[in-house]
Amino acid sequence: MTKSSTNSDASGLEMWGGVECTVVRVGDEYRDQSEETGHSYRREDIDLIADLGVTTVRYPILWESIAPDSLDDLDFSWTDERLAMLRERGITIIGGLLHHGSGPRYTELLDPEFPQKLADYAAKVAARYPWIKMWTPVNEPLTTARFSALYGHWYPHTKDYSLFLRALVNQCKGTLEAMRAIRKIIPDAQLVQTEDMGKCYSTASLRYQANFENERRWLSLDLQCGMIDPNHKMHRLLIGAGIGWEEIEGFAGGEAKPDILGINHYLTSERFLDHRTDLYPGHEVGGNGRDTYVDAEAVRVKRCDGDTGFAPRLREVWDRYRLPIAITEVHHGCHRDEQLRWFVEVWKTAQQLREEGVDLRAVTIWSMFGNVDWRFLLTQKNGFYDTGAFDVRGGTPRPTIVAKAAKALAHGEDFDHPVLDSPGWWRRPPRLYPWNERCRPMEWGGRKLLITGATGTLGNAFAKVCEERALPFCLTTREELDICDEGSIRAAIARHKPWAVINTAGFVRVADAEREREACLKWNAEGPAKLAATCSDAGIKLVTFSSDLVFDGQLGRPYREDDPVAPANVYGLSKARAEKHVLAALEDALVIRTSAFFGPWDKYNFAWNTLEALARGEPVRAGRNTAVSPTYVPDLCHATLDLLVDGEKGIWHLANQGKLSWYEFATQVAEGAGYDPSLVLPIEDAPANTALTSSRGIMLRPIERAIEDYLGSVGERAEEPFKVDVAAE
Numbered sequence: 001m002t003k004s005s006t007n008s009d010a011s012g013l014e015m016w017g018g019v020e021c022t023v024v025r026v027g028d029e030y031r032d033q034s035e036e037t038g039h040s041y042r043r044e045d046i047d048l049i050a051d052l053g054v055t056t057v058r059y060p061i062l063w064e065s066i067a068p069d070s071l072d073d074l075d076f077s078w079t080d081e082r083l084a085m086l087r088e089r090g091i092t093i094i095g096g097l098l099h100h101g102s103g104p105r106y107t108e109l110l111d112p113e114f115p116q117k118l119a120d121y122a123a124k125v126a127a128r129y130p131w132i133k134m135w136t137p138v139n140e141p142l143t144t145a146r147f148s149a150l151y152g153h154w155y156p157h158t159k160d161y162s163l164f165l166r167a168l169v170n171q172c173k174g175t176l177e178a179m180r181a182i183r184k185i186i187p188d189a190q191l192v193q194t195e196d197m198g199k200c201y202s203t204a205s206l207r208y209q210a211n212f213e214n215e216r217r218w219l220s221l222d223l224q225c226g227m228i229d230p231n232h233k234m235h236r237l238l239i240g241a242g243i244g245w246e247e248i249e250g251f252a253g254g255e256a257k258p259d260i261l262g263i264n265h266y267l268t269s270e271r272f273l274d275h276r277t278d279l280y281p282g283h284e285v286g287g288n289g290r291d292t293y294v295d296a297e298a299v300r301v302k303r304c305d306g307d308t309g310f311a312p313r314l315r316e317v318w319d320r321y322r323l324p325i326a327i328t329e330v331h332h333g334c335h336r337d338e339q340l341r342w343f344v345e346v347w348k349t350a351q352q353l354r355e356e357g358v359d360l361r362a363v364t365i366w367s368m369f370g371n372v373d374w375r376f377l378l379t380q381k382n383g384f385y386d387t388g389a390f391d392v393r394g395g396t397p398r399p400t401i402v403a404k405a406a407k408a409l410a411h412g413e414d415f416d417h418p419v420l421d422s423p424g425w426w427r428r429p430p431r432l433y434p435w436n437e438r439c440r441p442m443e444w445g446g447r448k449l450l451i452t453g454a455t456g457t458l459g460n461a462f463a464k465v466c467e468e469r470a471l472p473f474c475l476t477t478r479e480e481l482d483i484c485d486e487g488s489i490r491a492a493i494a495r496h497k498p499w500a501v502i503n504t505a506g507f508v509r510v511a512d513a514e515r516e517r518e519a520c521l522k523w524n525a526e527g528p529a530k531l532a533a534t535c536s537d538a539g540i541k542l543v544t545f546s547s548d549l550v551f552d553g554q555l556g557r558p559y560r561e562d563d564p565v566a567p568a569n570v571y572g573l574s575k576a577r578a579e580k581h582v583l584a585a586l587e588d589a590l591v592i593r594t595s596a597f598f599g600p601w602d603k604y605n606f607a608w609n610t611l612e613a614l615a616r617g618e619p620v621r622a623g624r625n626t627a628v629s630p631t632y633v634p635d636l637c638h639a640t641l642d643l644l645v646d647g648e649k650g651i652w653h654l655a656n657q658g659k660l661s662w663y664e665f666a667t668q669v670a671e672g673a674g675y676d677p678s679l680v681l682p683i684e685d686a687p688a689n690t691a692l693t694s695s696r697g698i699m700l701r702p703i704e705r706a707i708e709d710y711l712g713s714v715g716e717r718a719e720e721p722f723k724v725d726v727a728a729e
Contacts (some may be wrong), residue, residue, distance in 0.1 A: 014056065018058035061097060065078070140195050168219065171220075198270045225257045262325075265312060310327065314327075326349060327364060450500070451473055483528065500542065501531065534582070595691070606666070631656050658704070
């Protein structure tokens with residue numbers, strides 16, 4: 001398909017974009033997602049957005065940022081610059097004034113003057129930017145009211161139904177008054193009202209609660225559309241909460257009726273209420289004062305199949321309002337292949353709905369630069385980064401496969417990737433809660449990954465992770481694919497027809513390499529070089545692994561990708577040679593340098609040996625002066641696959657954040673497992689620091705959290721000594 005000059009696909013569907021820009025107050029502290037993702041400090045982000053080919057961008061002109069202290073003291077310098085850049089690139093702006101916030105400190109959602117204060121701010125913004133025609137004064141008012149005034153997550157942290165309704169009505173009134181103020185300056189201004197439209201399902205005994213929540217989900221839009229009259233199902237609830245009839249009547253004139261409905265929907269937006277709390281061990285149990293129940297994810301309940309997802313929710317919105325619709329957030333916090341599958345599914349769903357007659361205008365890439373701690377509703381500062389269309393962990397935003405897909409689709413081009421051969425996790429049986437009726441495993445074909453090293457730790461780990469991520473693969477032994485035999489390599493590639501090869505084969509015994517030099521160099525350097533040359537001839541991707549031991553540990557700081565290699569032993573020399581020869585034969589190869597890895601699926605690692613010794617009551621002796629970056633194998637596999645799916649190349653350092661001496665590593669494992677750390681005895685070894693960091697992007701979490709996960713996988717914390725279940729491994 002040829003490129004479209006209108007930056008939309010052939011059916012007229014537009015690609016919009018947006019940055020996660022929430023400014024939310026938790027207690028007395030504000031969190032700003034534009035700052036936490038670094039977008040606030042990168043002018044170059046604007047060009048990255050524009051280069052994707054989006055036509056329209058949801059962009060923050062946020063009240064808390066522009067006028068934090070007073071409506072008489074506004075600082076537009078940041079938005080002046082950014083909005084001018086977007087305008088110069090010909091991109092339409094949707095100006096957002098409040099994004100999940102409660103406003104600056106001189107107001108809040110329960111303030112009776114909140115609507116007028118927001119309107120006063122809107123008037124000043126409109127006067128500053130009279131060329132902006134599309135506005136979202138308040139993002140997701142119902143969701144914000146729930147999280148702030150009903151569940152208590154955000155300021156003002158109340159848990160009262162009447163206050164929840166007051167917060168909701170205040171936001172809707174704020175939108176009404178803001179649009180009145182904007183239209184006095186910009187008569188043809190349009191309202192793009194965003195909201196989450198998730199649906200609620202339940203067991204039979206809780207159907208009354210699900211029905212109520214399914215009526216409540218329309219409340220903000222019904223109010224703004226002037227649809228609430230004495231016969232409306234929410235009318236009595238509003239009046240009972242102290243909402244005046246004159247307030248409700250104020251919407252009858254239609255000034256707050258959206259010109260475009262912006263629907264945000266996530267895989268967890270739809271819920272299943274279940275009174276059978278024993279079926280969900282470890283799940284939080286709640287209730288409504290009448291019944292106790294679990295609020296679970298509907299996508300994991302078999303009986304909800306066929307009625308969850310974007311398509312049925314958007315049909316409901318269209319049938320109820322008959323207003324133009326845009327999908328204003330498309331984000332999935334998961335592995336890269338799943339992010340891509342979700343994004344492409346939403347795009348195809350939007351095209352299908354347009355063919356059905358739904359006036360669906362656009363799909364929005366959200367969020368462009370990811371988010372921080374949204375998995376914890378911003379209430380915890382864990383620094384957990386969810387990648388967006390761009391990955392910002394390297395300082396300079398790096399386009400992921402989602403950005404590449406969006407760019408192609410925005411220009412009316414077809415887009416394909418091997419991972420799209422498999423369904424997303426939300427369509428695979430393993431997603432289901434264990435109590436669901438038994439169902440046949442889903443089988444899927446598709447283009448494969450070829451993994452070498454079937455007898456090794458890493459090869460088997462990749463097989464497990466690929467199975468989890470529905471990435472078809474074949475795991476080969478040396479008899480099936482000998483990496484030192486070009487004929488064997490060519491035959492395996494011809495037989496399996498992989499789209500990429502992941503090479504985990506090689507010589508792994510570091511100490512033995514000193515006396516088995518030739519064997520080590522053969523399997524670690526010559527073999528990967530032959531593999532790279534053959535992959536180059538076949539036109540397929542290659543991933544191979546190197547080591548922190550390409551460095552001698554004398555630099556005095558953790559090593560980055562561009563530091564010169566200086567191997568101190570034969571094993572390190574073999575890996576350094578492999579890097580050079582592989583990239584010479586195949587410049588698109590992905591070379592992963594990693595460090596001493598440990599994982600839950602094998603017992604051939606330092607952490608396991610430490611646990612076994614401590615379980616026997618034996619002391620563990622470990623070097624005090626050699627620092628490394630212990631690397632958790634599941635984290636390593638997932639990050640490697642993300643980079644492979646993104647099409648990355650060259651040398652990358654993948655190791656869990658932080659450095660530990662072997663003594664510190666053993667001590668942390670002992671303490672986490674409930675053993676006496678005094679059983680770990682230090683050895684005064686030669687000083688060396690081969691810890692890894694990255695200038696390209698720190699992809700793996702801190703080592704402390706990885707150790708916690710590891711211990712959770714191989715045993716249980718208890719007052720009793722840690723039990724290592726060798727048989728289970």
